Amino acid sequence: MTAVQSDSETGVLAGDERMLIDGELQSTASGALFDVINPATEEVAGQATDGVVADMERAVGAARRAFDTTDWSRDVQFRYHCLIQLRDALVEEKERLRRIIVTEVGTPIATTHMIQLEYPITEAGYWPEFGKSFDYWRDTGVHESIGGQARRILQYDPVGVVGAITPWNCPLYLNIAESLPPLMAGNAVVLKPAQLTPWSGSELGRIVAEKTDIPAGIFNVVLSNANEVGAALTADPRVDMITFTGSTATGRKVLAAAAPTVKKVFLELGGKSAHIVLDDADFATYLPMAAGAACAMSGQSCTLSSRILLPRKRYAEGLHILKATMEAFPYGDPWDPHVYQGPAISETQRQKVLGLIRSGVESGATLITGGGIPDRLPKGFFIEPTLLSDVDPDSQVAQEEIFGPVITVTPYDTEDEAIDIANNSIYGLSGEVSSGDQERALRVAARVRTGTMTVNGGSYFGLTSPLGGYKQSGIGRRNGVHGFEEYLEIKTIGLPV
Numbered sequence: 287m288t289a290v291q292s293d294s295e296t297g298v299l300a301g302d303e304r305m306l307i308d309g310e311l312q313s314t315a316s317g318a319l320f321d322v323i324n325p326a327t328e329e330v331a332g333q334a335t336d337g338v339v340a341d342m343e344r345a346v347g348a349a350r351r352a353f354d355t356t357d358w359s360r361d362v363q364f365r366y367h368c369l370i371q372l373r374d375a376l377v378e379e380k381e382r383l384r385r386i387i388v389t390e391v392g393t394p395i396a397t398t399h400m401i402q403l404e405y406p407i408t409e410a411g412y413w414p415e416f417g418k419s420f421d422y423w424r425d426t427g428v429h430e431s432i433g434g435q436a437r438r439i440l441q442y443d444p445v446g447v448v449g450a451i452t453p454w455n456c457p458l459y460l461n462i463a464e465s466l467p468p469l470m471a472g473n474a475v476v477l478k479p480a481q482l483t484p485w486s487g488s489e490l491g492r493i494v495a496e497k498t499d500i501p502a503g504i505f506n507v508v509l510s511n512a513n514e515v516g517a518a519l520t521a522d523p524r525v526d527m528i529t530f531t532g533s534t535a536t537g538r539k540v541l542a543a544a545a546p547t548v549k550k551v552f553l554e555l556g557g558k559s560a561h562i563v564l565d566d567a568d569f570a571t572y573l574p575m576a577a578g579a580a581c582a583m584s585g586q587s588c589t590l591s592s593r594i595l596l597p598r599k600r601y602a603e604g605l606h607i608l609k610a611t612m613e614a615f616p617y618g619d620p621w622d623p624h625v626y627q628g629p630a631i632s633e634t635q636r637q638k639v640l641g642l643i644r645s646g647v648e649s650g651a652t653l654i655t656g657g658g659i660p661d662r663l664p665k666g667f668f669i670e671p672t673l674l675s676d677v678d679p680d681s682q683v684a685q686e687e688i689f690g691p692v693i694t695v696t697p698y699d700t701e702d703e704a705i706d707i708a709n710n711s712i713y714g715l716s717g718e719v720s721s722g723d724q725e726r727a728l729r730v731a732a733r734v735r736t737g738t739m740t741v742n743g744g745s746y747f748g749l750t751s752p753l754g755g756y757k758q759s760g761i762g763r764r765n766g767v768h769g770f771e772e773y774l775e776i777k778t779i780g781l782p783v
């Protein structure tokens with residue numbers, strides 16, 4: 287892990303209040319603002335403009351016009367030039383963005399060096415290169431056809447106007463991951479960031495407006511405290527596609543709203559992933575990693591393996607290691623460079639997590655450690671790292687996504703039983719298998735119905751490899767060629783031989 291560069295750079299920082307519509311940084315007509323709360327202190331850190339449906343309609347109109355009337359969709363070199371400008375500007379503004387992320391998300395500064403900041407900046411450099419070398423026009427040669435032969439060409443076209451709706455857990459990363467692939471593919475984008483973390487969106491809008499040649503209307507950011515503004519984006523007939531990351535509950539609404547106009551959708555939704563720890567696994571290596579992962583983003587990660595399945599014959603040993611790691615995990619003030627777990631994002635989120643922990647205990651689970659609000663941190667939405675054992679796989683706490691620093695542990699007797707428990711979920715985003723025998727671990731991983739798997743600590747995560755969900759964890763894949771093609775239509779052209 288990289289050390290924090292300079293202590294003098296630390297301290298809360300408010301982001302830009304304005305949204306970006308049709309190339310203009312602006313506030314909503316009424317001047318209404320909403321508060322941005324610092325989750326580590328519960329104090330108001332600043333404000334953001336509280337956009338309304340009319341603002342969203344203007345942004346969609348601007349995106350439609352810009353897509354239909356500019357050369358953006360056809361000029362790959364120009365897109366490359368603009369997105370490299372954006373990447374360079376993000377690098378320039380990195381330390382400002384770091385402080386904003388710590389302020390509005392409560393992410394420990396030590397962990398901003400990963401998914402919250404350094405990774406998305408790397409991603410901002412990846413898409414321009416990827417899109418520049420992508421083959422948008424492919425002569426696929428001669429094919430058999432009904433009654434003869436034909437030469438076929440595949441033309442890859444942008445989908446059109448893409449609405450991007452993002453959550454609060456990794457806001458800069460997801461704003462970039464949902465905006466840059468469609469932009470580089472030639473689409474116009476309207477981004478609606480989460481209301482709890484508006485600045486990771488407004489700052490992106492400001493940087494685009496001030497430091498890039500992206501034409502007016504091609505990239506818009508609409509801020510609002512109201513869900514109806516995101517809903518207006520999903521229903522607007524001028525929008526061709528919605529890309530959404532968030533809860534499965536909201537994802538269902540997005541899908542329903544997209545149906546009347548048959549929009550294309552990319553959805554990355556919830557998860558409830560299981561880590562199958564086989565009886566020959568090296569517990570001392572894999573269990574501390576598993577416990578640390580659950581705490582590191584305060585559990586606010588959709589791909590987290592929050593259900594740990596332990597072999598009954600090594601159950602006590604496994605629980606002991608998990609408990610020791612969670613009790614020693616450094617959490618608290620996100621500005622402290624030795625801290626790796628910050629607060630939950632809001633009081634509502636904290637109460638939801640605490641309620642699920644209570645429901646687990648009521649359904650017969652044992653609270654091994656944590657379970658409450660730490661006395662030493664009276665301010666901020668902190669939750670103690672929490673370990674529940676003997677969790678019934680059908681109980682609410684084992685079925686619902688918690689999004690808190692909570693691990694549920696369930697014992698199993700046979701490999702088949704472990705796989706059944708892992709698959710006993712409406713979700714299928716991720717998962718993990720640990721074993722002393724890699725071939726055995728791979729056989730088990732192959733039977734788990736999820737879009738990504740970690741085997742013996744190996745990382746599936748990265749820009750070149752597909753990531754997405756089976757079942758109710760989503761539709762589509764992000765990253766690499768699969769992720770880029772989500773934002774393209776394919777036109778098949780037939781020619782005589």
Ligand code: ADP
Binds near residue numbers: 514
């Ligand atoms: P959470 O409930 O954890 O805040 P959500 O999945 O509801 O997460 O939110 C993710 C994003 O979806 C946010 O940007 C939010 O504003 C937006 N959103 C919420 N409700 C709707 C809706 N009905 N239609 C479109 N977007 C929505």
